[in-house]
Amino acid sequence: MSLPSQDERISDDIGIRLRLVRQIFGLTQRELARRAGVTNGAISLIEQNRVSPSISSLKKILEGIPLSLADFFTLNFSPSDEVFFAADDLTEIAHQPEISMRLVGRRTKGRALGMLHEVYQPGADTGETMLRHEGEECGIVVSGCLTVTVGTQERTLRPGEAYYFRSDIPHRFRNQGTEPCVLISANAPPTF
Amino acid sequence: MSLPSQDERISDDIGIRLRLVRQIFGLTQRELARRAGVTNGAISLIEQNRVSPSISSLKKILEGIPLSLADFFTLNFSPSDEVFFAADDLTEIAHQPEISMRLVGRRTKGRALGMLHEVYQPGADTGETMLRHEGEECGIVVSGCLTVTVGTQERTLRPGEAYYFRSDIPHRFRNQGTEPCVLISANAPPTF
DNA sequence: AAGATTTGTTGAAAATCCTAAACGCACGGA
DNA sequence: TCCGTGCGTTTAGGATTTTCAACAAATCTT
Structure with a gap:
């Protein structure tokens, strides 16, 4: 029963990803939970990578943001993530x-x-x-x-x-x- | 990346999608299960939409194909044509x-x-x-x-x-x- | 400073998923 | 025909996730 020490069964960075996305959109775990129709506890556990959510749960949660599954997995936070503003230095x-x-x-x-x-x-x-x-x-x-x-x-x-x-x-x-x-x-x- | 409207329709049916992908790659449930390190029964249930797999399971399964989660949720094609010149009629x-x-x-x-x-x-x-x-x-x-x-x-x-x-x-x-x-x-x- | 809110985190029970093993069906060869 | 093989499906039970409710810490209010 004990929590398996986060072996590779728990997918990469789903939790980190979710937390990042949620924070970017300025939502609390509870607020997102309310919108998505899940409990805040579930979101907490997922964000800590203590569990690997089912697709149905993840989908529900993302709908509360809202964000599609495809976008969630496609979101790339590192490469062209920066905002560009240019004066004369084009x-x-x-x-x-x-x-x-x-x-x-x-x-x-x-x-x-x-x-x-x-x-x-x-x-x-x-x-x-x-x-x-x-x-x-x-x-x-x-x-x-x-x-x-x-x-x-x-x-x-x-x-x-x-x-x-x-x-x-x-x-x-x-x-x-x-x-x-x-x-x-x-x-x-x-x-x- | 794909259009949101299309995403919703697609990601609803993880099962259909998985079955489609699996067949495209010419794999049987058992063969895919073997490569992915899951049971064929699990794949069967998922493809029938009897269960909503956890991210970790789906990821393992896709790795057996192999296909990334992002790619799995994104499948799109589209052409385009015509030359356009506009005056004031934008x-x-x-x-x-x-x-x-x-x-x-x-x-x-x-x-x-x-x-x-x-x-x-x-x-x-x-x-x-x-x-x-x-x-x-x-x-x-x-x-x-x-x-x-x-x-x-x-x-x-x-x-x-x-x-x-x-x-x-x-x-x-x-x-x-x-x-x-x-x-x-x-x-x-x-x-x- | 105490109380009220809001935040994220837990523990135990309920719900759901996954595995192991068996089942039914179709196909081919002896 | 009978047997062996391979396919997808099903079932029971163990494993994992989710809920519900309570918890501690931080922030506001008064």
Whole structure:
């Protein structure tokens, strides 16, 4: 009967995980227990890794937060867990002098999303050999004009106008105007 | 990661899911039981949804496949298509009068990415009950000022400044300034 | 400073899960 | 046909989890 000294049967860090999540959302064991329809004692034992909850219990508890089982197990507290705020230190990743592409957030692996602050000087051109890569991308022109070619379609976008397409369709960006063009774009999964 | 609505439906039937996975990997209950170090009876009961396994059991069983808990609860596929160019006809999706959120691209299912052109009038606030959803999001302030609260951190961003964070951390946007704030944001997977 | 609340932690009993062993069924070979 | 093998299912009982209720510590209130 005695409590088995936490052998590997008790899954990893379910308890720690639950406690962390619960605290992040500012709930007490009792409050969460009330919402979930379980007892606070159960939550206490689980968080201490003294027991390994049944799926049904864990699911009930997570519904009180609420959080799906999938999200609970997928939640990654270490990698891209940080909050990013940037002033002028967006990292430059452009390859051409007349094009500036500055990345929002750190260039870490495992991101779901990439966002760029781009500036195309007059005459800037990503080239006749059209770009092609995996994923999808979109953007909004903030100032200036940008000529976007996607597959057989071409269009010159003005401030406030936008695009969205699959990145495996050959594409090209050009500034045929006389003033610099500012574009904010995003892609998923991130290319950079 | 998967969409919450789908998660709920899926995680309801752990049993069906386990049986499906087991069969996909061409294992019998007994063979899986042997590899996992549990009894075939347990697997049978679980697959029939006669019991709700403990996390430790389910984890042991999945290790026999092998498959991680996170992977077990997440199974998703989705394609996408079409080229999108928009002028002023970005679709409005905001629910508050003092906040405008206009979506780039069509509101189709299976997109990899969502991009919004947002305008926060002075005083606009997404609310004290912080927002929280799956995925990651980022944005750049184009004009005006925006106060962004993420978890315990808060910061007021000015034009050119940006943020990036995991969307499951409670967050809130407010315009505490005197002029409208224009923000371009992106999220993956798309919330809208 | 004492009392009232709120917090997380326990112990024993009730509820639920897991194991061991047996059961029924289907298939194949001698 | 009879036997052996392999499949998923079932049952009884031991093992584990969950509840219920009480507990100590910390924080507020008065």
